[in-house]
Amino acid sequence: xxxxxxxxxxxxxxxxxxxxxxxxxxxxxxxxxxxxxxxxxxxxxxxxxxxxxxxxxxxxxxxxxxxxxxxxxxxxxxxxxxxxxxxxxxxxxxxxxxxxxxxxxxxxxxxxxxxxxxxxxxxxxxxxxxxxxxxxx
Amino acid sequence: xxxxxxxxxxxxxxxxxxxxxxxxxxxxxxxxxxxxxxxxxxxxxxxxxxxxxxxxxxxxxxxxxxxxxxxxxxxxxxxxxxxxxxxxxxxxxxxxxxxxxxxxxxxxxxxxxxxxxxxxxxxxxxxx
Numbered sequence: 383x384x385x386x387x388x389x390x391x392x393x394x395x396x397x398x399x400x401x402x403x404x405x406x407x408x409x410x411x412x413x414x415x416x417x418x419x420x421x422x423x424x425x426x427x428x429x430x431x432x433x434x435x436x437x438x439x440x441x442x443x444x445x446x447x448x449x450x451x452x453x454x455x456x457x458x459x460x461x462x463x464x465x466x467x468x469x470x471x472x473x474x475x476x477x478x479x480x481x482x483x484x485x486x487x488x489x490x491x492x493x494x495x496x497x498x499x500x501x502x503x504x505x506x507x508x509x510x511x512x513x514x515x516x517x518x519x
Numbered sequence: 520x521x522x523x524x525x526x527x528x529x530x531x532x533x534x535x536x537x538x539x540x541x542x543x544x545x546x547x548x549x550x551x552x553x554x555x556x557x558x559x560x561x562x563x564x565x566x567x568x569x570x571x572x573x574x575x576x577x578x579x580x581x582x583x584x585x586x587x588x589x590x591x592x593x594x595x596x597x598x599x600x601x602x603x604x605x606x607x608x609x610x611x612x613x614x615x616x617x618x619x620x621x622x623x624x625x626x627x628x629x630x631x632x633x634x635x636x637x638x639x640x641x642x643x644x645x646x647x
Contacts, residue, residue: 419609422602429595429633432577436644439574450570458569462560469557472549479531479546509565 406489414471417464424461452514459507466503470495529608541604548601555594579647588641595637603630 393399404412434442448454474491478484484491532538563569567576582588606626614622 415609418602418605422606425598425602426629426633429637433636433640435574435577436640442574446569446572450568454569458564462564465556465560469553473553476546476549506565513568513570 406492410471410474410488410492410495413467414475417468417471420464421461421468450513452517455510455514459510462506462510463499463503466506467495467499470498541607544600545604545608548597548604551597552594552601555590555597559591559594578644582641582644583647585646592638592641595634595641599630599634599637603627 431442431445434445449458471492474488474495477491478488529542532542562581563572582591603626607623610619610622610626
């Protein structure tokens with residue numbers, strides 16, 4: 383299952399230039415890092431906004447109105463996607479770290495991550511976004 | 520040259536004891552957060568809609584018991600350890616060596632500040 387570490391052949395066609403050649407492991411790593419930084423940025427905001435519950439409840443309620451707005455719901459859906467991908471792929475990493483033999487199946491595990499991501503994420507996104515259609519209607 | 524990343528992630532560090540501890544801490548908090556953070560997101564987006572939540576609702580419903588506050592505070596601790604150790608790794612990868620010590624100090628200061636304000640609101644919001 384392990385890939386060769388030999389240098390990749392030179393790009394010859396347009397398709398070669400447009401296709402990413404790092405493999406699933408590299409893409410999974412890049413998505414994990416990007417989603418992690420996005421969730422970290424939200425954690426900064428979220429701890430500060432929760433502080434307002436005690437410090438300035440009116441300001442907190444105004445902020446929640448932004449979260450509940452159509453734009454806020456789209457942002458929360460993206461946040462949920464980042465959080466859910468990071469959580470699922472994080473479990474994939476933990477599994478391979480503590481059972482190294484499973485590293486040979488890292489591509490299969492990554493596909494399982496995506497199946498779960500869409501199977502659970504699409505209904506979740508629908509629940510978060512549903513009030514927007516009701517406003518539009 | 521040591522291998523910082525494999526095809527599937529960051530191998531267990533072998534040189535530094537601090538790096539090894541951080542490596543384990545990230546994974547242990549990941550297991551806790553898989554339950555706590557996803558449960559928190561589900562509760563605040565699927566069980567209760569954001570439009571139904573206010574500061575009063577948090578004080579009267581979500582944080583109306585010591586156990587619920589303890590659960591959220593545990594999540595706060597886990598998320599700060601996990602997120603900031605993750606950002607430590609990112610900083611070690613991308614921040615130039617000449618300013619890395621300062622960058623890490625600012626990062627740790629930010630983590631301590633967030634832990635402080637998060638703990639303050641959990642402890643000081645009156646129980647209704």
